[in-house]
Amino acid sequence: MNTEKYPQGRVVHSPEYIDGLAVDIPILKILKQDGSLYDGADMPSIDQAHAEKIYKTLAFHRVLDERMIASQRQGRLSFYMAALGEEAATVGSAAALDDEDMIMAQYREQGALIYRGFSLENFMNQMFSNERDLGKGRQMPIHYGSQDKHYMTVSSPLATQVPQAAGYAYGQKLQGNNKITICYLGEGAASEGDFHAGLNMAAVHQAPVIFFCRNNGYAISTPSTEQYAGNGIASRGVGYDIKTIRVDGNDILAVLKATQEARKYAVEESKPVLIEAMSYRLGAHSTSDDPSGYRTKEEEAKYAQHDPILRMKNWMLAQQWWTEEQDKSLFDEYREQVLAAVKVAEVIEKPAIEELITDVYDQPTPALEQQLEQLKQHIKKYPDAYPVTAGRIK
């Protein structure tokens, strides 16, 4: 055993508690809501072109979320999950990465995928489960994934991506390609056993992974006060000896800065980092949820004043990198684009019936082939009962 690493400490002769809340966890803030900077704030590396790309991503994200919620209410889309109020956390962190770093998302991180340039058509095709969906129409809306964008397909069971991210990053390290993995999760998911297993594996095996926790205050209806005791998720990182930063998740510059640092550390030291981004989920958990059952309008209104997109816009205006006219035309243009894309995607056909049995294994088993054949015969006999597929069976 390496006794140097074995816990040492100040020697005492009567019991002394150490208190979790006594650990002083600072919170990084760079940008104020009015667009000015905190005195002495350490700026991230960012130039005008980069800032514009980030801001456009935020704007697109906001428009996409608003339009898709509206589409869901009109019954055009079955389900949606927005990231209203916390867009800066995922966009700011994604903007600090190399485009080939792996992203393992929970589900509310479409911002990272927009930043990577996943096309509007690709978003729509997934949401409408049509035959052009990269996921072949198998998962609910917002379960995106793309090999090309280095974005692991989302899985609904929470926190399963956390130990996987540790393993993925460990593999990257062995290959020596200087790429890292970022693993997003909510503060609710951080309660799962997989979270603890994943952090421990990453710490012990020194995997270059950034665990990025979006602490938005709620897991469906459960407020974070009923989710954990003690000092948030950041304190967990400390326990696993993982370098940890807490950041204002609505402050795009702070998130960018923290993630740039974290990435540098992960690559150079080949070790994990935990970032806890403090934010607030302004919208409903999903379109199946109604927050009025568990929190007040006043509470929401208070946090609405911390709008991260407005904050970045104020900064851009102050920098003279952006104008109100540009802003208006950008949002208008995005609204038109999204609406047009909905209209296209919703009428594209569903995947062919053959796709039911592909990808269960690398090749369909004889049993699957037989089941498909039986199903086809059955559908041919009763075409009216299976309108989505009947017309396409030869």
Next chain:
Amino acid sequence: MAKMNLLQAINNALDIAMEEDDSTLCFGEDVGHFGGVFRATSNLQEKYGKHRCFNTPLVEQGILGFANGLAAQGSRPVAEIQFADYIFPAFDQIVNESAKFRYRSGNEFNVGKLTIRTPYGGGIAGGLYHSQSPEAYFAHTPGLKIVVPRNPYQAKGLLLASIRDDNPVVFFEPKKLYRASVGEVPEDDYQIPLGKAEIVKQGTDITLLGWGAQMETLEKAAVMAEKQGVSCEIIDLRTILPWDVDTVAASVTKTGRLLINHEAPLTGGFAGEIAATIQDKCFLNLESPIARVCGLDTPFPLAHEKEYMPDELKTFEAIMASINY
């Protein structure tokens, strides 16, 4: 009698159980003030306090481990797992712990007072992870009881029996029927015995067997078959473990034919177990092979949900194939 939907019947059963026994506790993700994402636990926190009906952190293995500890201590936990698809993080606590507590300790300890409630099944456009019917995994585990109601009346009577049963029970609720299924439910306390199937309809030519949400499918298929002059006997198994072999065998002895329908994939599904047992008990009475109409051997799809489901048409076809064998 009152008109209730399935959720209201469950809520009513929980209310009765908490009223009668101070040690009965309801907990799980979002279960507290909000009343659960489906609202099965609505108003229970207001009525019985935060110490008896509460939100847990988001950790299924924690919920079940905690529940096992409570039950071992003598409390009566009714733990909710938000979707049956998310019961697997708790699989170890259920399969290795809940199910074996009594056996491994020579009954020094047991968790018989435990009940696990969880919404299961498809038909709600939920795709892979909001549609599974995992009863067969648990049916492979001695020490558990597994119960599936098909309507509000059953939900109340079976849930009260499950909560009071001195064994750990996994209670699967057909979420497709939560609001869709409405019926007359006695307001008073009553129980439906576990381990007993119900003959829903008498018939002479073939026995149709199922549980939960698929019972509607069987009933519709039977109507179609009757038009072809086939008389169907319909049985609701209600309890998957231990299952009522005698009622099913007696019926098959009479009709000479058996069709089993479930939503879970065919291979390794519980229909296989039933078919093997009935073949053993009723070999000489069978007029045709036992038919299984089940989900495909694929994960539960989204776009092709209708195609995947063992619906009434597929069931009707299988009935006719059995009859014409």
